[in-house]
Structure formats: C-alpha cells, structure tokens
Amino acid sequence: MGKSSIVFFERKFPSANMVLIKDELPILIDTGFGSDKEQTEQLIREAGVLPEELHLVVNTHYHSDHVGGNFYLQKKYGVKIAAHKWDADLINLGDTEACSAEWLDQPVEPYRVDRKLSDNDEIHTGNRTLKVLHTPGHTLGHISLYEPEERILICGDLFHKNDIGWLNIFREGIASIHQSIESLDRLATLRIEQAYSGHGPQIDDPLSSIDSARNRFDKWVKSPDKVSWHACKRIFAFTLIMKNGLAKEEINHYLLQCGWFQDFARYSFQLQPEEFIPILLDEMIRSGAASWHNNHLVALTPYKAPEKEWVNKNIKPKDWKPQDFLV
Template identity: 80%
Template sequence: MKKSSIIFFERKFPSANMILIKDQLPILIDTGFGSDVHETEDLIKDVGVTPEELHLIVNTHYHSDHVGGNFHLQKNYGVKIAAHKWDADLINSSDPETCSAEWLDQPVEPYRVDTKLSDNDEIYTGSRTLKVLHTPGHTLGHISLYEPEEEILICGDLFHKNDIGWINIFREGVSSVQRSLESLDHLSLLKIGHAYSGHGPQIDNPLAAIDAARERFEKWLKTPEKVAWHACKRIFSFTLIIKNGLAKEEIDNYLLKCSWFQDFARHSFQFQPEEFIQILLDEMIRSGAATWHNNQLIATTPYKAPQKKWMNMNIKPKEWKIQDFVK
C-alpha cells in the first residue's frame, strides 16, 4: 500500500493555510478565501489529488479565510464538509451570526455541514486516524486535529509560530482568553513533533510556541485593551486586503457602518465611533499594520489581491437560500 502523506500549504492572505491528508480517503483541512478557490483547486491537483477525489473537507473554524472554498467544492464536486457541531448548527440554519460574516463584513458563499464533530471524534483517512480536539477561544466551535503516529498537530488559529489568534469577545464571549488558555493546556499534554497553524510557517517547536502563546494570553488577562487592539488591527487589515485598500475619503463611512468597529469603539475603548476613526488609523500606521500609498490605506502584510468582483462582494448567511446548496 502506498504510504500516505500530510501536505502543508502555506498561503498568503486573504486565504488561510491548508493541509491535505493524501491517503485512500483524501481529507482537505480548510479551503481558503472564496476569491482563491481556483488556486485551491490547483494546489491539490499539483500534488496528485483532484477535487472529485476529496473524501471530506474539515474546517478548523468558520471564518471566511478558512471556509471560502467550501461553496465551490461542495456545489461542483459534491465534497462533504465536517465542522464542530456548534458551527454546524449555525451554518445549516443560515443563522445571521454564521461565520461572524455580518459583524465582520466579510463575504461567505453558502455551504452546509454534513458531519457534525465533537471533542475526541476520530476521522479516518485510510491509513491514518485524526483525533478531533475541541479547542475554543478564537471561536467557540474551533477545533484542532491530532495525528498521533507522526505526532502532528493542526491547530487552526488558536496559535501560530509567532502570534496568536485574535479574540472576539463580542461574538465568542468575554471568557475567550480563558478558553484559549484551557485549550493550550489541553494541547500541551500531547506529544507534538510538528504543528501547522492557519497562518504563517510550519511550527517546528510547538511546545515552545504554546508556551509563548500562553504567556501572551496571560498578559492579556491583565490588560484587556491589548485584546481589543490586536483584534481591531487584524480585522481592519483583513478588510484592507479583501478590498485591496481603501481610499482616504471612503474610510469614515465604511468604518461607521461596521458592527465590529462600533462595538470596539464604544465598549472596549469608550469612544464615540466618530472619535475612534482617527485613533484607529493612527495605530494602524504606528504599528506598521497599514501604510498610505497614493491616498489609499494599504495593508502591509503580504497578500494576493482578490479579483475585482470580490472587492465589493456582499454575500452573507442571512441571504443564503436552500437552492444554493443544490448541485
């Protein structure tokens, strides 16, 4: 029998990383942002797996950069999708809170979850078994996957090589930092040789990365304003990526219509939203998260600009229709 392999794809924004378990029952973990779906197809084809051969898509969580390819792969090839049961219930009922897409103002094309996952479930790939670990914090339905034979952890956005996942207290709860710490404690008991996260490179010293993440989360417990700044900069940077920048004259009106901006301004920083605009812009520039270029505010992190049709795409779960799921 041909040996199976675990193939890691490190991707530029707006897509999250992907992992392909190439085996008798190929499994794709996360599918990138919707604008990159043809690149997603090409990446797996280049390593010898066609979309039709995919046995299952598993989502670590439901943010748009991780689930954006689901629609295309499910609708066109009939690929089944698995996700944590809490995510699945929101997704399958087209709940307006699904994917936090409305709150974040991020487009997500419709999909359905076929397999609802719980902590300690197992996913069989033919010659491997992946263990499902419920690791909430970044989202309530966040999962990690553990492959014990090679001691490989797939950890989504819980932690990265040099960063941690941003925390959304308004949609995932005010105890999200504590949940993240509990999730890290859970993972630290495993034997982990390598870890793959949703962003950035492979993690060759996972336990050191877990310790660094834990230290940062513990500091956040004492300085909640840092939680809010980290989230604001990540969310706004992603907006600048999927819109390939915002013109200076567009920014005020855009931010004032965003729920995430309203919530952070009023509740995390105690400013009126109109007052918080310049404060956020100053911090984006000061921190190096964004820069001005020809009167456009541009994200500084490396990214691949979406096609023009995606820059003003406005597909949200509240508008999903049952016919969208029919092949």
C-alpha cells in the first residue's frame, strides 16, 4: 500500500467521532455536531489535510451528531457529501423525518447529499478501497465501511467498544432489533483487526465487541422494554448535554413538547406523558445517567456543552430553503 494513513478522532459528546483517510483522495467519515464545526475544521487541518482538499464526506447515518459539520464543509469549501440512498432521499427532500431532528428536537443545518450509496459500493481514496456495507438497525440507512487490506472497520453507531447504539423503534420499526442482529452477524464474518465506532475509544478486539453487542440485542428481543429504556435515557441525556442541563422548573414543559417523550410514554410504557416524567427522572438518577446540581439536572457523561445561542437556532429540515444549498 502506498502513502496513506487513517486518523481517528475520538470526540466528546455531543459530537460523534470522526475518521479521516489521508490519501490521494482524502475522505472524512462523519463530521460531528453542528456547534463544533470550527473544531472539526481545525482537527482536519492539524491532521495535515486542508478542508478544500477533501474529496468526500461520508456519513454513517444522518443523526445530528454525525452530520452537523456537513453544512459548513459543503457551503464554505464545496465538499461533496455521500450517504446511503435512503438517508439521501429524505435529506434532499427536506423531509420532516430527516435526521429525526424534529422528533428529537436536535438542530441540523441544511445540506444536500451528492452521492447516494448502496450496499457493496466501493469508495476509492487512491491507495485504499472502502467497501460500503448496509448495516441497518440504529437507522434504516445506517452503513459501515470496511477496508480489507488492513482489516479495518468503521461501524458508526451499530456497536461501540462496550455498548450499542440506541434503537428508534418509532421511526425505524420494532424490526430494528432483528436488523441490528443481522447486521452484526454480517460483520462477524469479516476479518477485522481494528474498528472505529461513532462514540467511545477505538476497538482493539472488534469481534469480542460484536459478540457482546449481539448478546445484548438478544436480551432486548426477549425484553423489549429494555429497548425503550435505553433509548429514553440516551435521548434525554443528549438533550441535557446540548442544553448544558435543564432547570427543575423547565423539565416538565420541555419533555411534554418532545415527540420522542410522547411516543415512549404512551406506546412503550402505556402511561400518560405527565405520569412518565417522574419515572424517567428517577431512572436517570438511579442509572447514573444524570444528577441534580443546584436545582439543574445535568448529564454525567463527559461532554462539551454547545453555545446556547447555537442550540436555540432551532434549525430543522422542514425549514430548509433551496438557497441554503447554494455553494
């Protein structure tokens, strides 16, 4: 293999990790949360690649923490964006379901997908070839990327070193559990020596992490309520990170306006949303996902809070305008 290297950026929430393929045609996989777009550019530059030299940005899936830097790179430098064709169609239509931004109340600045990817497509960087693997579960359009020569896997949020991505059963369907299992079974057939996921450290024993993830999904099949609890805690913790905590008096009003909270309360736990609020708060505290500080509920995972002004922009795909895509 010629002169080429892979640079892994492990990032704090709310941003997702990134992977930079330094080669004749540099590729960036995922771009972090929108409020960190300047840091995203800085990381690329410090790794020795100018943003305008990027041949392509590839998104593993369209959640806000993975695509937030797309707008900046596409608008300022004309960088092309690639994603699975199912994600691409929703994005390019400005569909209200795109990025789950409306449902999750997460801002995403407008971008367009230039290259629609399908299972088994290949992405060439000069000295490397990345194989696109459609690995649905976390989202329907989720992909992983496999580099066979060095046996490297980039797996997005399908699985992490010691965890798995939450499942959105109301947008991806209850079959997302079985889709995740099938995706993991497919990856388990590959020869993988190193893996990089969307959150957490690099994975030095990928097959062990895949086995652990599969065992957890198997338990979820038998106890579907675990899926809902995992998702609720992850989504609410992400909100607490974005907003750098919520004051006690703000929590009820905020939760009652959220689509995810309404859906999980009514359909997963068969409770009125008002009844579910104290139950969720108790579980957030019990599980160690959050704690009270000066009458504010704050997330306990390490994070870097976005500027309040950025979070309050309230940018959602339904409001994207055609002129937003001009470069």
